[in-house]
Each structure stands twice: as C-alpha cells, then as structure tokens.
Amino acid sequence: MKAIVKPTRELNGEINSLSSKNYTTRYLLAAALSEGTSTIYYPAHSEDSDAMRRCIQDLGAQMQEDHEKIVITGFGKLPSQVKELNVGNAGAVLRFLMSTAALCPEVTFVNTYPESLGKRPHDDLIHALEQMNIKVEHQNGKLPIKICGGNPKGGKIQVSGDVSSQFLSSLLFLTPLLEEDSEIEVLHDLKSKVVVGQTLDVLKQAGIQIETSDDLMFYKIPGNQKYLPQKYVVEGDYPGSAAILAAAAVTNSNVQMLRLMEDSKQGEKAAVDVLKQMGVSLTYNQSTLTIHGNHTLRAGEFDGDHFTDAVLALVAAAVFAEGSSRFYNVENLRYKECDRITDFCSELKKAGANVEERQSEIIVHGQPNGVEGGVEINAHYDHRVIMALTVVGLRSKKGLIIRDAQHVAKSYPQFFEHIQSLGAKVQLQED
Numbered sequence: 001m002k003a004i005v006k007p008t009r010e011l012n013g014e015i016n017s018l019s020s021k022n023y024t025t026r027y028l029l030a031a032a033l034s035e036g037t038s039t040i041y042y043p044a045h046s047e048d049s050d051a052m053r054r055c056i057q058d059l060g061a062q063m064q065e066d067h068e069k070i071v072i073t074g075f076g077k078l079p080s081q082v083k084e085l086n087v088g089n090a091g092a093v094l095r096f097l098m099s100t101a102a103l104c105p106e107v108t109f110v111n112t113y114p115e116s117l118g119k120r121p122h123d124d125l126i127h128a129l130e131q132m133n134i135k136v137e138h139q140n141g142k143l144p145i146k147i148c149g150g151n152p153k154g155g156k157i158q159v160s161g162d163v164s165s166q167f168l169s170s171l172l173f174l175t176p177l178l179e180e181d182s183e184i185e186v187l188h189d190l191k192s193k194v195v196v197g198q199t200l201d202v203l204k205q206a207g208i209q210i211e212t213s214d215d216l217m218f219y220k221i222p223g224n225q226k227y228l229p230q231k232y233v234v235e236g237d238y239p240g241s242a243a244i245l246a247a248a249a250v251t252n253s254n255v256q257m258l259r260l261m262e263d264s265k266q267g268e269k270a271a272v273d274v275l276k277q278m279g280v281s282l283t284y285n286q287s288t289l290t291i292h293g294n295h296t297l298r299a300g301e302f303d304g305d306h307f308t309d310a311v312l313a314l315v316a317a318a319v320f321a322e323g324s325s326r327f328y329n330v331e332n333l334r335y336k337e338c339d340r341i342t343d344f345c346s347e348l349k350k351a352g353a354n355v356e357e358r359q360s361e362i363i364v365h366g367q368p369n370g371v372e373g374g375v376e377i378n379a380h381y382d383h384r385v386i387m388a389l390t391v392v393g394l395r396s397k398k399g400l401i402i403r404d405a406q407h408v409a410k411s412y413p414q415f416f417e418h419i420q421s422l423g424a425k426v427q428l429q430e431d
C-alpha cells in the first residue's frame with residue numbers, strides 16, 4: 001500500500017487514542033503466566049499485540065474477546081509443549097517469550113521478517129538464558145532461534161542492558177516462577193530504562209514481588225511466586241499518539257486526544273514536554289490532551305533515551321523548527337525495525353530535510369519554510385518511519401509518497417484513518 005501525503009495546513013478535531021501496545025503485551029503475558037482467569041479491558045489491536053495473543057494461545061492460554069475486553073485463562077508455569085512460535089515482526093514479543101519458552105522442552109522462533117526482526121541482535125538475552133540451564137541455538141545471535149529449556153534455573157544472572165531493555169524485562173517475567181530465588185545484575189548501561197518501569201508496574205499489579213535498586217541495575221526476585229489472576233485496564237498509547245501530536249505541532253491545529261493519562265509511566269509521555277519546550281501549547285484536562293499548533297517551533301536539545309519510541313516523530317517536528325536540534329543518547333535506535341538513525345536520516349534527506357547523523361545522535365537543522373518533498377519514501381518495514389515521514393509530508397511543498405505504508409499496522413493500524421479524520425490530506429492506494 002502507498003500513502004500519498006499532500007501538504008496540509010490545518011488539523012482539527014478529536015481522537016480516541018489507541019491503546020498502549022507496551023501495556024497490552026505485558027498484561028497479556030502476565031495473564032498467560034497466571035493459573036487463573038484475568039480480564040484485560042481495552043487491549044490494543046495491532047500486529048505486535050496480535051502476535052502476543054497468538055503466541056500465548058499457542059502456548060496454551062484460553063481466551064475470549066469482545067469489543068471491550070479479553071478474558072484469559074493462563075497456563076501458569078506449565079505451557080503446552082509447542083514446537084514453533086511466530087512473533088511476526090514484534091521485537092518485544094520475541095524477547096519476552098524467549099524466556100517463557102524455556103518452560104517448554106524445545107521451541108523454535110521462526111524468521112518471517114528476515115529484512116527487519118531477522119536482522120536484530122538478541123545475543124545479550126541468549127547469554128543470560130545460557131546462565132540459567134537453557135540451551136539456545138541461534139544464527140549469530142539472530143533468528144531463527146531454538147530455545148531448549150524444560151528446567152530453567154534461577155540464581156545469579158547477569159544481563160547487558162546497553163542494546164535493549166527488553167532482555168531484562170524478559171528475565172523479570174520468568175524468574176519469579178522458578179524454584180530458586182534469583183538476582184539479576186544489569187551490566188554496562190540500561191537503555192530505554194523508563195520502559196522497565198512499565199514491566200515492574202505490571203508485575204506488581206500481578207502480585208509479583210521484586211526488590212529493585214534505585215538505579216534499576218540490580219534486582220532480587222524470590223522464586224516460587226504465582227502470577228495472580230487480575231483485572232487490568234489498558235491506558236492510551238503515547239508512542240503512537242506522539243506522531244499525531246507531532247503532526248499537530250507542525251500545522252495550525254486544535255486537536256484533542258482522549259485517554260492519555262497525565263501521570264502515565266510511559267516514557268514517551270515526554271513527547272508532551274519536548275513539544276512544550278519547542279514552543280507548542282499542550283494542556284491536559286483530566287485525561288484529554290489538547291494541542292494547539294501555530295506553525296511555529298523552536299529547536300532544542302533532548303536526551304532521546306527517555307522517549308525511545310517517540311524520537312522519530314519528534315525529529316520530524318524539529319525538521320520545521322527555527323534553529324538546530326539535537327537528539328542524543330539514541331544509539332539503540334539502530335537496532336529497531338530498521339536502523340532508525342541511518343535509514344531514517346536517508347529518507348528525511350530524500351524529502352529535503354537537513355539532518356546529520358552521528359553514532360548515537362540525530363542533528364536537525366530546521367527549515368521553518370518547509371521541505372521540498374515530491375519523492376517516494378522507503379518505509380524500511382518501520383511503522384515509526386512511516387508515521388514520522390507522514391508528519392514531514394504534511395509540511396512539504398510537493399507532498400510525499402510513502403511506499404509499503406501497510407507496515408504502520410505493526411503498532412497503529414488506524415493511524416491514517418485518525419489523521420485523515422483531523423483533515424490531513426492523505427490518500428491510500430493499494431499497489
């Protein structure tokens with residue numbers, strides 16, 4: 001599918017924000033690891049969250065879903081002896097389930113996106129699993145990956161956190177179920193630290209006890225715990241909504257976004273502060289966020305590790321700011337659906353943006369008069385590239401054509417419908 005994005009000066013209206021992908025994947029897994037019946041209200045529907053649904057069902061979770069909730073009876077620590085799992089292109093789902101799969105004798109994660117997830121590294125998690133009596137067969141740390149488990153053991157575990165926080169989150173889900181107590185030490189750095197807070201939040205709601213150091217680098221996890229069956233309510237999604245906010249920030253706009261909690265633990269909530277710092281007016285009234293864009297943005301310097309999945313959308317906004325912006329501490333964007341520094345910058349340059357890349361930074365020289373556009377963009381299998389380039393296209397002179405725009409469904413299938421409903425001139429065309 002192609003998205004033909006035309007220059008658009010105004011966006012107005014109200015959007016019922018999509019449900020949080022990161023909370024949905026976590027609640028689904030916590031429900032599956034419980035032996036009782038849990039209910040999740042307003043779960044997200046996207047390729048990634050559907051991948052988690054499908055895999056936990058393959059592992060033996062029973063589920064029934066209607067338009068508002070999903071009722072799940074979990075398998076506890078005794079999943080079905082499934083041989084193969086397909087996570088699609090979902091990194092978090094793969095990494096979280098690599099630990100869960102160790103409760104089965106032998107599970108192979110297949111490689112269905114060789115050009116995207118197939119290129120992402122999982123070595124750090126593999127090394128941690130190997131310390132737990134789990135044998136892992138892999139292709140240089142990449143898919144396909146076979147987990148030979150059956151009898152995983154807790155104890156002292158070290159895991160590196162400088163490529164992805166998902167490896168640590170994965171271990172935090174499995175270790176409470178093991179017979180032995182565990183201690184997890186995070187080596188090097190911990191990137192995307194904020195999202196570990198969401199893991200701990202969900203584990204706490206599921207009745208799991210974990211002692212955590214203040215810097216989130218050390219954990220004590222008692223063994224023999226049980227996930228309690230629970231009622232969970234999924235809040236709105238900041239990473240996806242950040243793209244709508246960026247679109248509103250680069251146009252003349254008056255947009256309300258419903259269901260975005262002001263006290264959310266999602267790191268990408270920082271998109272609100274970043275845009276405020278760039279001079280955009282944003283206000284909350286309970287959980288409705290109103291944004292007024294007036295076509296004017298100021299540049300700034302931002303530590304992108306605090307809002308990993310919103311960096312691309314905010315870089316897109318900075319493309320139109322007065323002055324030069326710097327998004328630093330973002331090296332791990334290189335290990336996502338594509339290389340979100342090199343690949344993203346090359347698409348931005350095609351569109352006419354003035355950007356520079358460093359190993360762990362994106363520098364944007366703003367062009368308040370807009371970029372040229374008039375070119376075709378390669379999506380690189382990346383939903384966040386698609387959304388960010390849509391933002392750029394709205395304020396380009398000749399528009400943009402985004403190829404393979406169907407990949408937006410990885411996290412936000414309604415993105416184009418939502419932005420069209422605000423008045424964005426976007427046409428979708430099947431190939």
Ligand SMILES: O=C(O)C1=C[C@@H](OP(=O)(O)O)[C@@H](O)[C@H](O)C1
Nearest residue numbers: 022092164165166192195308309
């Ligand atoms: O734990 C999670 O659900 C996620 C963690 C982050 O990944 P990294 O820790 O690899 O940065 C984020 O980018 C991803 O979209 C979801």
Ligand SMILES: C=C(OP(=O)(O)O)C(=O)O
Nearest residue numbers: 089090091092093309336
């Ligand atoms: C990187 C992302 O997801 P994942 O790592 O789960 O594939 C994302 O949603 O932007």
